[in-house]
Amino acid sequence: MIAQIFDKFPPSPSVLSVVSGVDSESELAWIQAKESANQIVFKNTGKHLSDIETKVLHGSWKGKTYDQIANRYGYSAEYLNKDIGNKLWNKLSEALGERVTKKNFKQALTRAWKGYQSNAVETNRGCQASDSVTELTFPEGWVALDSPFYLERDRIESLCYDTVIMPGSLIRIKAPKLMGKTSLMMRILAHAQSQDLQTVYLDLSSVDRAILTDLDKFLRWLCLIVSRQLNLENQLNDYWDTEILGSNDNCTVYFEEYLLAEIDCPLVLGLDEVDRVFPYTEVIEDFFGMLRSWHEKGKISDVWKQLRLVIAHSTEVYIPLDLNQSPFNAGIPVELLEFNQPQVKNLAHLHQLNWNDTQIEKLMKMVGGHPYLVRLAMYEIGSGKVTLEQLWQDAPTEAGIYSNHLRRHLEILQQLPELVQALKKVVTSSKPVELNPIEIYKLHSMGLVQRQGNYVVPRCNLYREYFHQVL
Numbered sequence: 001m002i003a004q005i006f007d008k009f010p011p012s013p014s015v016l017s018v019v020s021g022v023d024s025e026s027e028l029a030w031i032q033a034k035e036s037a038n039q040i041v042f043k044n045t046g047k048h049l050s051d052i053e054t055k056v057l058h059g060s061w062k063g064k065t066y067d068q069i070a071n072r073y074g075y076s077a078e079y080l081n082k083d084i085g086n087k088l089w090n091k092l093s094e095a096l097g098e099r100v101t102k103k104n105f106k107q108a109l110t111r112a113w114k115g116y117q118s119n120a121v122e123t124n125r126g127c128q129a130s131d132s133v134t135e136l137t138f139p140e141g142w143v144a145l146d147s148p149f150y151l152e153r154d155r156i157e158s159l160c161y162d163t164v165i166m167p168g169s170l171i172r173i174k175a176p177k178l179m180g181k182t183s184l185m186m187r188i189l190a191h192a193q194s195q196d197l198q199t200v201y202l203d204l205s206s207v208d209r210a211i212l213t214d215l216d217k218f219l220r221w222l223c224l225i226v227s228r229q230l231n232l233e234n235q236l237n238d239y240w241d242t243e244i245l246g247s248n249d250n251c252t253v254y255f256e257e258y259l260l261a262e263i264d265c266p267l268v269l270g271l272d273e274v275d276r277v278f279p280y281t282e283v284i285e286d287f288f289g290m291l292r293s294w295h296e297k298g299k300i301s302d303v304w305k306q307l308r309l310v311i312a313h314s315t316e317v318y319i320p321l322d323l324n325q326s327p328f329n330a331g332i333p334v335e336l337l338e339f340n341q342p343q344v345k346n347l348a349h350l351h352q353l354n355w356n357d358t359q360i361e362k363l364m365k366m367v368g369g370h371p372y373l374v375r376l377a378m379y380e381i382g383s384g385k386v387t388l389e390q391l392w393q394d395a396p397t398e399a400g401i402y403s404n405h406l407r408r409h410l411e412i413l414q415q416l417p418e419l420v421q422a423l424k425k426v427v428t429s430s431k432p433v434e435l436n437p438i439e440i441y442k443l444h445s446m447g448l449v450q451r452q453g454n455y456v457v458p459r460c461n462l463y464r465e466y467f468h469q470v471l
Contacts, residue, residue, distance in 0.1 A: 033061060033109050037092065040112065044095035051231060053088050056080055060102050136351060136382050139375040142182040145190055148350055149375065150183060151343050156334055160184065161191045163332050164268055167305035168298020170331025173312040176447035178372035179336045181312040185270050188310055192268040200229045205273035212276065215283045219251040232262055248290045260306050270310040275445060295330055314445040338369030347374060351382040359388060366395055368460040376401060396465035406466050409446060420471060423448060427468045432457050
């Protein structure tokens with residue numbers, strides 16, 4: 001019965017990504033249990049678990065009594081026991097076909113999950129018998145957690161997984177755009193969830209400019225969004241003291257006295273595209289100084305040891321920061337490089353392309369090991385839309401598969417005349433070119449150049465040939 005439920009309502013990618021961590025002797029993690037229970041109840045009743053039912057389930061999962069759960073969320077223990085708990089266990093009993101109580105529900109959900117896991121393993125074995133089952137997906141956005149097209153870098157993922165569960169840790173992911181920063185961050189957060197850590201993901205590229213230019217608004221926005229993702233009430237008015245404390249202090253107090261205290265478990269805060277803050281001098285020094293102070297607090301304070309930071313950015317900040325206030329010289333640095341030839345060959349196999357070394361080298365001569373450019377080429381070739389020879393000839397032209405990608409870069413450059421002249425020097429020179437630091441920063445952030453000391457060269461022949469023509 002339970003296998004049929006999961007077949008019709010399969011777990012999300014974030015849950016599937018941690019299935020391998022549930023062996024025959026262990027219980028499933030909270031994130032798996034929550035989604036399992038939610039899908040089981042929905043299949044049986046047509047309704048998902050309510051917020052208060054989820055809170056009771058979570059508290060019970062952690063071994064809390066109804067009194068303890070009630071104290072945490074502000075309800076009466078009798079209400080949680082008789083009105084919420086009893087109904088919740090009855091729902092699970094009906095759905096699972098066995099008597100479920102507060103004492104045995106963990107074992108019941110674990111048995112149900114393992115039954116599904118066994119079926120999934122057998123199904124996967126059957127699928128692996130045929131190379132044709134891998135469905136090609138168009139490469140856009142971050143690579144889904146359950147995608148076979150994600151390639152792990154040497155030791156990077158394992159380093160990040162080991163680091164994120166350490167108290168007060170800080171991981172800094174650096175790479176130009178479209179190199180896989182968000183894909184890696186999502187896997188770090190999924191691993192943290194599998195270890196019963198709370199996670200919050202924030203993409204700063206989506207924040208309104210009006211908020212980014214005002215430190216107080218920005219930090220209040222940060223606190224509010226984190227509260228919402230943690231399913232906590234907005235308590236900003238109770239904690240924000242504008243008469244005495246500054247914005248950084250208010251934000252720190254809100255995290256220390258409310259958010260971290262309320263969830264009573266480790267929190268991983270993922271901040272993606274933090275480059276978006278770099279141009280705003282009225283925000284950057286205070287915001288990043290605050291993050292650095294949180295990391296330092298995590299070395300000595302039990303409360304702040306609960307917070308782990310994962311920051312992703314395209315380049316270093318080009319506005320000088322005090323060494324003692326910058327988070328960019330602390331924590332564990334992770335730099336994503338291009339794929340090497342064996343990795344590109346592996347990716348070709350995943351796209352069902354039986355390429356030899358000469359063909360691999362031909363593609364890499366045009367686009368290097370750039371993850372997005374390589375995957376787009378293999379998707380188009382694997383789908384039968386173009387041959388490698390056609391791609392080679394048309395790549396740097398408007399007729400090629402990269403035309404939209406190249407045109408977007410061109411549109412950005414046309415709004416920045418000083419960058420046009422800088423890139424023109426780079427693509428027309430046969431030797432590395434020296435540019436000023438701001439030009440290097442911006443061109444590298446766009447992913448158009450590679451740095452060699454204080455000099456730069458085009459990131460790949462595709463960019464050299466295209467921009468040599470259009471500029």
